[in-house]
Amino acid sequence: MAQKPSIPKGTRDFSPVEMARRNYIFDTIRDAFRLFGYRQIETPAMENLSTLMGKYGEEGDKLLFKILNSGDFLKDVSMEDINSGNLPALTNKLCEKGLRYDLTVPFARYVVQHRNDIQMPFKRFQIQPVWRADRPQKGRYREFYQCDADVVGSDSLLNEVELLSLIDFVMSKLRINVCIHVNNRKILTGIAEAIGEADKVVDITVAIDKIDKIGIDNVNAELREKGLSESAIERLRPILLLNGSDSEKLDAVAEIISGSEIGMKGIEEMKTVLDGFDSLGHLCNVEFDPSLARGLNYYTGTIIEVKALDVEIGSITGGGRYDNLTGVFGVSGLSGVGISFGADRIYDVLNALDLYPEELKGSVKALFINFGDNEAKAAMKCVSDLRLAGISAQLYPDAAKIKKQMQFANAEGVQFVVMIGEEEFKNGTATVKNMTDGSQQTVSQSELTDILC
Amino acid sequence: MAQKPSIPKGTRDFSPVEMARRNYIFDTIRDAFRLFGYRQIETPAMENLSTLMGKYGEEGDKLLFKILNSGDFLKDVSMEDINSGNLPALTNKLCEKGLRYDLTVPFARYVVQHRNDIQMPFKRFQIQPVWRADRPQKGRYREFYQCDADVVGSDSLLNEVELLSLIDFVMSKLRINVCIHVNNRKILTGIAEAIGEADKVVDITVAIDKIDKIGIDNVNAELREKGLSESAIERLRPILLLNGSDSEKLDAVAEIISGSEIGMKGIEEMKTVLDGFDSLGHLCNVEFDPSLARGLNYYTGTIIEVKALDVEIGSITGGGRYDNLTGVFGVSGLSGVGISFGADRIYDVLNALDLYPEELKGSVKALFINFGDNEAKAAMKCVSDLRLAGISAQLYPDAAKIKKQMQFANAEGVQFVVMIGEEEFKNGTATVKNMTDGSQQTVSQSELTDILC
Numbered sequence: 001m002a003q004k005p006s007i008p009k010g011t012r013d014f015s016p017v018e019m020a021r022r023n024y025i026f027d028t029i030r031d032a033f034r035l036f037g038y039r040q041i042e043t044p045a046m047e048n049l050s051t052l053m054g055k056y057g058e059e060g061d062k063l064l065f066k067i068l069n070s071g072d073f074l075k076d077v078s079m080e081d082i083n084s085g086n087l088p089a090l091t092n093k094l095c096e097k098g099l100r101y102d103l104t105v106p107f108a109r110y111v112v113q114h115r116n117d118i119q120m121p122f123k124r125f126q127i128q129p130v131w132r133a134d135r136p137q138k139g140r141y142r143e144f145y146q147c148d149a150d151v152v153g154s155d156s157l158l159n160e161v162e163l164l165s166l167i168d169f170v171m172s173k174l175r176i177n178v179c180i181h182v183n184n185r186k187i188l189t190g191i192a193e194a195i196g197e198a199d200k201v202v203d204i205t206v207a208i209d210k211i212d213k214i215g216i217d218n219v220n221a222e223l224r225e226k227g228l229s230e231s232a233i234e235r236l237r238p239i240l241l242l243n244g245s246d247s248e249k250l251d252a253v254a255e256i257i258s259g260s261e262i263g264m265k266g267i268e269e270m271k272t273v274l275d276g277f278d279s280l281g282h283l284c285n286v287e288f289d290p291s292l293a294r295g296l297n298y299y300t301g302t303i304i305e306v307k308a309l310d311v312e313i314g315s316i317t318g319g320g321r322y323d324n325l326t327g328v329f330g331v332s333g334l335s336g337v338g339i340s341f342g343a344d345r346i347y348d349v350l351n352a353l354d355l356y357p358e359e360l361k362g363s364v365k366a367l368f369i370n371f372g373d374n375e376a377k378a379a380m381k382c383v384s385d386l387r388l389a390g391i392s393a394q395l396y397p398d399a400a401k402i403k404k405q406m407q408f409a410n411a412e413g414v415q416f417v418v419m420i421g422e423e424e425f426k427n428g429t430a431t432v433k434n435m436t437d438g439s440q441q442t443v444s445q446s447e448l449t450d451i452l453c
Numbered sequence: 454m455a456q457k458p459s460i461p462k463g464t465r466d467f468s469p470v471e472m473a474r475r476n477y478i479f480d481t482i483r484d485a486f487r488l489f490g491y492r493q494i495e496t497p498a499m500e501n502l503s504t505l506m507g508k509y510g511e512e513g514d515k516l517l518f519k520i521l522n523s524g525d526f527l528k529d530v531s532m533e534d535i536n537s538g539n540l541p542a543l544t545n546k547l548c549e550k551g552l553r554y555d556l557t558v559p560f561a562r563y564v565v566q567h568r569n570d571i572q573m574p575f576k577r578f579q580i581q582p583v584w585r586a587d588r589p590q591k592g593r594y595r596e597f598y599q600c601d602a603d604v605v606g607s608d609s610l611l612n613e614v615e616l617l618s619l620i621d622f623v624m625s626k627l628r629i630n631v632c633i634h635v636n637n638r639k640i641l642t643g644i645a646e647a648i649g650e651a652d653k654v655v656d657i658t659v660a661i662d663k664i665d666k667i668g669i670d671n672v673n674a675e676l677r678e679k680g681l682s683e684s685a686i687e688r689l690r691p692i693l694l695l696n697g698s699d700s701e702k703l704d705a706v707a708e709i710i711s712g713s714e715i716g717m718k719g720i721e722e723m724k725t726v727l728d729g730f731d732s733l734g735h736l737c738n739v740e741f742d743p744s745l746a747r748g749l750n751y752y753t754g755t756i757i758e759v760k761a762l763d764v765e766i767g768s769i770t771g772g773g774r775y776d777n778l779t780g781v782f783g784v785s786g787l788s789g790v791g792i793s794f795g796a797d798r799i800y801d802v803l804n805a806l807d808l809y810p811e812e813l814k815g816s817v818k819a820l821f822i823n824f825g826d827n828e829a830k831a832a833m834k835c836v837s838d839l840r841l842a843g844i845s846a847q848l849y850p851d852a853a854k855i856k857k858q859m860q861f862a863n864a865e866g867v868q869f870v871v872m873i874g875e876e877e878f879k880n881g882t883a884t885v886k887n888m889t890d891g892s893q894q895t896v897s898q899s900e901l902t903d904i905l906c
Contacts, residue, residue, distance in 0.1 A: 005504050005562045005782050008550050011497035013563055015570065016577070019493040035840045037817040037847030040472040044464035044596050045498065045552075045582065046518075051458050065499075066521045068548055070586040072540065082535065087525065094547075095521055097461050099498075109458045110466055117468065119864050121850055124469070129498065133523040143497050156850035158829060165837060279830060280837045329458050364490040376611060377732060384618060384733045387488045394490030397574055397609035411572050 010134070010142030020360045022347060025174065026127060029147045029341050032170045036162065038125035038149045043106040045129075046097045053098075055105045055328060061088070063133045066095035099131040103148045103340070104325075111152060112329040120153030127343075139313070139348060150338030152325060157269060159337050160302045160321065161276035167306055167317060167339065168282040174346065175355050177309040178316070179285045183292035184270045185299050185320075187253060190263010191239060191290070194256055195232040203228070204236065208291035211240050239290060246274060246288040253290060266301075273302055285309075294318055304339060311352045316345040362413035364392040366432075366452050369406075369417060372399045375425045382420070382430065382445050389449045393418075409435065416452060420445070463587070463595030473813045475800060478627065479580060482600045482794050485623045489615065491578035491602045496559040498582075499550045506551075508558045508781065514541070516586045519548035552584040556601045556793070557778075564605060565782040573606030580796075592766070592801060603791030605778060610722060612790050613755045613774065614729035620759055620770060620792065621735040627799065628808050630762040631769070632738045636745035637723045638752050638773075640706060643716015644692060644743070647709055648685040656681070657689065661744035664693050692743060699727060699741040706743060719754075726755055738762075747771055757792060764805045769798045815866035817845040819885075819905050822859075824874045825852045832873045835883065835898050842902045846871075862888065869905060873898070 007013060014022060033040070046067060053061055077093050084090070100106055103126045111118060127147045136142055149166065151159045164180060171178045192201040203226040207219045219240060223233050238256060242249050250267055257263035270288060277286060294305050294315070301321030308316050319339030326334045350356060366386060368379040379395045386393040396405045409417045419431040424442070431442045432451060443451055460466060467475060486493070499520060506514055530546050537543070553559055556579045564571065580600045589595055602619065604612045617633060624631045645654040656679040660672045672693060676686050691709060695702050703720055710716035723741060730739060747758050747768070754774030761769050772792030779787045803809060819839060821832040832848045839846040849858045862870045872884040877895070884895045885904060896904055 005566055006501065007497050007504075007562075007566075008499050008501055011499060013497070013567065014495040015567065016492035016494060019495060022495075023493070035843070035845045037820075037845060039469035039816055040476070041469060042467040042472060044460050044466070045584070046461050046464060046596065048459065048461055051460075062523070065523070067552075068519045068521050068544065070515070070518070074535070074540070074543075082527070087527070090527075091521065099520075109460075113458055113460075114466065114468065119861060123847070131498070143499065151850065154850040158823075158833060158848060158850045161833065162848075162850075165840075169840065276830070276833070280834060363492055367490075370611075377729070380611060380614065380729065381733060387618075387622065390488070392488045392490060394576070395611060395615075397604065397607040397611045397615075408572060 008142070010136030010140075012141065012143070016363070017361075021350065021356055022343070024356060024360055025343055025346055025350065026145070026147070028173050029170055029343070030125075030127060032166060032173065033125040033147075033149055036123075036149075036166050036169075038123045041107075041110060041124050041126055042128060043100070043103075043110055043126070045100055045131075047100060047106060047109070049092065049096060049098045051109050052101060052105060056101055060101065064101055065099040065131045065133055066091055067097040067099070068094060069096055100128070101132060102130050103128060103146045104150075104338075107148070107150060108326045108329055111334065112326050112331045115331065121151050121159075122153055123149070123151045125149045139345065141344060145343040147341040147343050148338060150325075150336050152334050152336035155335050157272050157302075158276065160273045160304075161280070163304065163319065163337065163339050164273070164277045164286065165280055165282065167304070168277075168284045170341065171306070171317075172283045174350065176316075176346070176349055176353075177284075178306050179287055179309060181287055181289040181292045181305045181307065182270065182273065183289055183303045184266040184301055185303060186262045186266025186301065187257070187270065187290060188266075188293060190257035190260035190266055191236070191253070193260040193263060194258075195228075195235040197228055197232045200226065200228060202293075205291065205293035207236070208240060209293065211291070216240055242290065246286075247271075249288050249290070269301060294320065298322055300324075302337065308349050311349050313345055313349060313352075315342070316349060317341045362415060364394050364412070364414055366391065366393040366416040366418050366448075367405075367409045367412065367414040368393065368395040369402060369409075369419045369421075370396040370399045371419070371421045371425075375420050375422065378425055378445070379418070379420045382418070382448055386449055386452060389453065391449065391452050393452075418448065418452075461595070463589030463593075465594065465596070469816070470814075474803065474809055475796070477809060477813055478796055478799055478803065479598070479600070481626050482623055482796070483578075483580060485619060485626065486578040486600075486602050489576075489602075489619050489622075491576045494560075494563060494577050494579055495581060496553070496556075496563055496579070498553055498584075500553055500559060500562070502545065502549060502551045504562050505554060505558060509554055513554065517554055518552040518584045518586055519544055520550040520552070521547060522549055553581070554585060555583050556581060556599045557603075557791075560601070560603065561779045561782055564787065565779050565784045568784065574604050574612075575606055576602070576604045578602040592798065594797060598796040600794040600796050601791060603789050605787050605789035608788050610725050610755075611729065613726045613757075614733070616757065616772065616790065616792050617726070617730045617739065618733055618735065620757070621730075621737045623794065624759070624770075625736045627803065629769075629799070629802055629806075630737075631759050632740055632762060634740055634742040634745045634758045634760065635723065635726065636742055636756045637719040637754055638756060639715045639719025639754065640710070640723065640743060641719075641746060643710035643713035643719055644689070644706070646713040646716060647711075648681075648688040650681055650685045653679065653681060655746075658744065658746035660689075661693060662746065664744070669693055695743065699739070700724075702741050702743070722754060747773065751775055753777075755790065761802050764802050766798055766802060766805075768795070769802060770794045815868060817847050817865070817867055819844065819846040819869040819871050819901075820858075820862045820865065820867040821846065821848040821871045821873065822855060822862075823849040823852045824872070824878075828873050828875065828878045831878055831898070832871070832883075835871070835873070835901055839902055839905060842906065844902065844905050846905075871901070 081090050129145050192198050254267045299320035300323040303320040305315045306317035321337040323335050325336045370376045383393045383395050417433045429442050430445050433440045534543050582598050645651050707720045752773035753776040756773040758768045759770035774790040776788050778789045823829045836846045836848050870886045883898050886893045
């Protein structure tokens with residue numbers, strides 16, 4: 001026998017049961033996107049490497065899957081190219097195309113390419129797989145789905161409020177307990193400015209983030225190492241020790257950074273977004289978290305990150321405001337704000353907590369047992385009528401042993417087994433067995449649609 | 454300004470309007486698959502090249518998109534490999550993975566890899582894109598979707614009947630007029646045997662196929678060229694001139710091939726399938742077509758091909774019975790039968806005939822005009838309540854000129870525009886404009902859900 005076939009590491013097959021679960025997640029997110037007025041687009045799996053390269057940093061360039069040119073791929077390659085040892089340069093000659101690495105760069109490319117056909121503000125959503133040549137590990141795959149919603153062409157903070165509301169809606173539907181952490185890049189800039197270390201935003205944010213894990217003394221030691229002055233460290237202290245309600249924390253930060261114009265703008269934005277969200281009413285917790293720095297060099301305003309409360313898994317959704325989505329493609333001045341639901345992480349959360357609805361388990365509603373040619377013909381007609389009435393049904397295709405067919409019905413999790421045996425065939429009846437409670441009744445074949453609907 | 458970005462040739466972006474249309478097609482097919490008891494699986498976009506190579510012929514190997522190995526892709530490549538000019542061998546060293554070329558080989562790989570977890574008979578469906586490095590041309594893309602349904606592990610002809618019923622169901626739902634052409638590989642073998650030219654099945658089938666286009670004399674000339682004897686050509690004549698109803702045609706063929714055991718088995722199978730389909734009642738035409746030879750070397754029993762009647766486009770769906778799906782992966786004896794809906798061709802047909810339902814055109818049901826901060830807040834609360842009630846709605850995020858907002862509402866095709874201006878804000882009311890008939894009414898904000906549902 002040939003070697004058992006396998007799939008590339010970091011990729012997955014999804015069985016019918018897994019697909020039912022994943023569809024439940026994707027359908028929930030997709031329905032919410034539509035309800036909120038986001039409109040779907042799709043872009044090709046393959047993009048030109050010129051579109052992708054240089055957008056994700058040097059490390060990202062390496063993690064792109066590149067597609068070997070078709071035909072004579074050595075055409076433009078010289079011996080010098082090969083001997084130079086310059087793999088990136090050689091790659092460029094061997095490959096023109098790469099696989100999508102995220103949905104943001106293709107979206108930016110889409111907006112620029114189709115800008116004459118797009119109504120602004122453009123609320124788009126996109127649910128497609130992306131590919132990264134990352135080292136596979138638990139919870140990290142080389143092929144995984146992203147579910148992105150973005151608004152471009154509007155500076156209004158109502159977009160941020162709406163995105164928080166969207167997160168609240170989706171997480172409530174999926175019954176995942178979460179805390180939505182929010183921050184604003186301008187506040188982080190303001191803090192750095194206010195303590196006289198405007199160029200050390202990253203170091204300061206990392207320090208704030210670590211306070212719970214390593215304590216104030218270790219954080220301060222690290223800050224010293226990074227070259228922060230003693231007076232800066234002293235002035236940062238109240239922020240590191242921040243507690244209380246969101247509005248208390250915002251007020252405390254505001255007091256410290258009152259001299260920073262941009263910082264105070266950040267405070268004002270944060271208050272507007274939180275007030276707007278509160279006025280809609282919501283089920284999920286939301287928390288102002290000045291340590292949140294997700295994609296620091298990318299986001300320019302609000303930053304959002306969602307953490308599941310009942311599973312240790314890190315961020316399951318995140319996003320924020322960026323001011324120059326399409327600048328790299330030559331169109332500047334387009335502000336946007338968006339979030340990305342991590343469908344694969346959400347899948348892991350729902351699996352861990354078994355939060356799936358009961359009805360996902362089965363295949364068809366009614367399975368008809370096959371008692372041989374004539375009976376099967378009558379059964380097939382009933383099955384066909386049920387389907388026309390919108391009731392999923394199937395006939396076991398072979399006249400196998402009844403026990404085997406019943407085992408199949410059990411394994412598939414069908415709700416009803418319908419039997420048209422010799423007796424029923426003669427009388428134009430059918431015996432319906434409810435697989436949940438084991439009850440049985442014999443009815444006329446024409447009544448099946450009413451009974452099984 | 455940077456060069457306007459583009460996408461690889463043969464690939465496509467899909468706009469919100471195009472997505473709505475495509476989703477209509479995919480949803481119709483997916484719902485039908487589920488109703489009929491097929492269960493969904495998904496496989497990775499990337500497969501090991503060892504899984505894909507050699508499965509689609511030499512030409513197919515060339516049309517596979519191959520993925521350059523990550524990291525030092527020259528590691529295993531010697532100067533000899535490069536200088537040899539043996540590109541396929543070099544490709545194997547540069548690339549371990551390739552993109553899915555169809556859904557059948559990944560399905561076969563799936564069945565073998567997971568055979569211990571699969572209930573037989575296994576009715577699976579799969580809707581995913583595939584990639585081929587074909588020369589792009591009108592209606593032929595390098596990335597396109599396939600929608601496949603197959604049953605493996607059952608020899609019963611009821612499966613064939615069910616697949617015809619499935620085609621009938623889907624085409625009726627999509628309102629496409631089609632003719633379902635059916636044939637049986639065993640009949641083709643029988644004809645070749647009966648006229649004493651058992652090794653010339655392909656030539657004979659091609660000849661039968663051409664009769665309408667080039668006439669009997671030219672067909673016979675071609676057959677002579679292929680080396681058929683005069684007596685064989687004479688004996689084939691009645692099949693070339695076949696007409697009448699399906700049962701008349703079947704009887705005529707049966708008479709000619711009565712000496713071929715396999716041929717008569719094919720006639721019997723064809724009759725069983727057509728009778729079974731007729732007994733269910735159907736809307737689409739079905740026709741026994743002895744010239745149908747789709748995938749001749751692959752199919753072993755029933756062959757199915759669906760042609761749209763109102764658009765010149767060729768086959769839009771096809772399939773058949775194959776006897777050894779998984780043999781290449783070392784598991785033999787698994788018979789299967791399946792069909793593949795050509796979603797991109799169906800999309801072209803629906804576009805050509807504009808067969809889309811009216812309701813696909815718009816985005817949200819209700820767009821709220823933004824009259825400034827306070828009014829927008831009240832509007833946002835109404836929007837949020839509508840969404841919780843399952844009604845899609847959005848607020849224009851910026852307090853732009855009313856004219857601009859109304860233009861946006863028109864372009865997006867919303868059904869209702871809702872205005873909460875200064876007056877309405879004061880009174881807790883909202884003015885609802887029906888965009889279809891232009892009528893307006895002012896109601897209390899709490900009534901909006903009832904009015905817009």
